[in-house]
Structures are given as structure tokens and as C-alpha cells.
Amino acid sequence: xxxxxxxxxxxxxxxxxxxxxxxxxxxxxxxxxxxxxxxxxxxxxxxxxxxxxxxxxxxxxxxxxxxxxxxxxxxxxxxxxxxxxxxxxxxxxxxxxxxxxxxxxxxxxxxxxxxxxxxxxxxxxxxxxxxxxxxxxxxxxxxxxxxxxxxxxxxxxxxxxxxxxxxx
Numbered sequence: 212x213x214x215x216x217x218x219x220x221x222x223x224x225x226x227x228x229x230x231x232x233x234x235x236x237x238x239x240x241x242x243x244x245x246x247x248x249x250x251x252x253x254x255x256x257x258x259x260x261x262x263x264x265x266x267x268x269x270x271x272x273x274x275x276x277x278x279x280x281x282x283x284x285x286x287x288x289x290x291x292x293x294x295x296x297x298x299x300x301x302x303x304x305x306x307x308x309x310x311x312x313x314x315x316x317x318x319x320x321x322x323x324x325x326x327x328x329x330x331x332x333x334x335x336x337x338x339x340x341x342x343x344x345x346x347x348x349x350x351x352x353x354x355x356x357x358x359x360x361x362x363x364x365x366x367x368x369x370x371x372x373x374x375x376x377x378x379x
Contacts, residue, residue: 214240215366216273216304217359218264219351220281220297223249225260226351229271230342232363239342241271242352253292257299264303276304277312277362279319279354314361319354322361 212233219226228242245263247256268276278300281293304311317327323337335353339345341360347353 213275214271214273215359215362216268216271216276216309217355217357217362218276218278218300218304219354219358220278220293220300221351222253222256222260222292222296223247224349224351225264225296225300226349226353226355227264227267228352228356228359229267229273230356230359230363237341237360237363239345239356242345242347242356244349244351253295257295260296260299261303264299265307268304268307268309273304273309275312275362275366276309277314277358278304279358280313280315282316312362312365314358314365319357319361322364323357 212231214229214231217228217230223246225245226242227245229240231238231240245260247259251259278297281290281297301311301313320329320334321327323329323341324333331350331354334357335347335350338353338356338360339347342356345356
């Protein structure tokens with residue numbers, strides 16, 4: 212069994228999700244959202260994200276982390292701020308000694324729903340189906356769990372390919 216953490220970066224709301232993976236079985240451990248105050252300065256908000264993410268990693272002790280890649284939108288300032296939050300999402304688990312994988316939004320959606328053009332509602336519905344009993348309060352937490360599920364699928368495939376190469 213391995214414990215994985217998925218992170219959906221955001222400066223206002225950073226989603227996080229922890230799952231346990233045992234073979235092809237997935238189990239929800241915890242999930243939520245780290246919210247920052249939009250009236251605070253960006254550096255203070257980034258510090259808050261880092262500190263709370265670090266506490267979650269220390270509390271739940273995942274073995275690996277996965278972070279969703281962000282897309283560029285029309286508002287350059289918003290994209291830049293999202294990039295700062297993504298930097299925290301990548302740095303914090305790496306700083307804590309975890310391997311960190313990155314997945315594009317379309318890859319995550321395709322892995323969880325079966326199509327890269329899935330809506331947030333479809334992703335949430337499939338996360339609930341794959342992790343029975345999970346209660347989703349915010350889409351950011353659902354997205355983070357989807358990233359963790361995506362990583363569980365891809366790391367299993369990568370391990371299988373690597374094992375096959377060793378055997379040859």
C-alpha cells in the first residue's frame with residue numbers, strides 16, 4: 212500500500228487530497244481546501260499555503276505527491292499569481308523529500324472520467340464513484356483527489372513498464 216497526495220494549485224483556494232492505493236484499490240483518507248485571505252499580500256498568502264501544506268504532509272505522511280499543471284488565461288496578473296501558488300505546490304512536497312509528479316488538466320480528466328473535455332461536475336461525480344463515501348465540499352478538493360487518482364493510475368503503469376524492462 213502507498214499513500215499519495217494530490218494538489219490542485221490556487222492562490223485563493225488550494226485543493227488537497229490524500230488517498231491510499233493498494234493494488235487497484237483506492238481509499239479516501241482526507242481532503243480539503245487551504246483558503247487564503249485575498250486582502251493579505253501575496254507573499255503572506257504564499258507563506259500560509261506553504262505552512263499549511265507542510266503541516267498536511269507531516270500529518271498524513273504521503274509517499275509521493277502529484278500537482279496539476281496550470282493553464283495560461285487572458286489575465287496575465289492572475290496567471291502569474293497562480294504560477295506562484297503552483298511553485299509552492301511543487302516546492303513544499305519536494306522540500307519534505309517527496310517525489311513530485313505533474314499532470315495536465317486534460318490528462319487528469321481523461322484518467323478519471325475517460326475524456327479530457329470532462330466538466331468539473333463529471334470529475335466530481337467520478338471521484339465520488341472511485342472513492343465511495345467521500346464528501347466533497349469544494350471543487351478544488353475534488354480536483355486534488357482527481358490528481359491523486361490520476362497519479363495512482365500512471366505510477367502503476369510506469370512501475371509495470373519499468374518492471375518489464377528489468378525482466379528483459
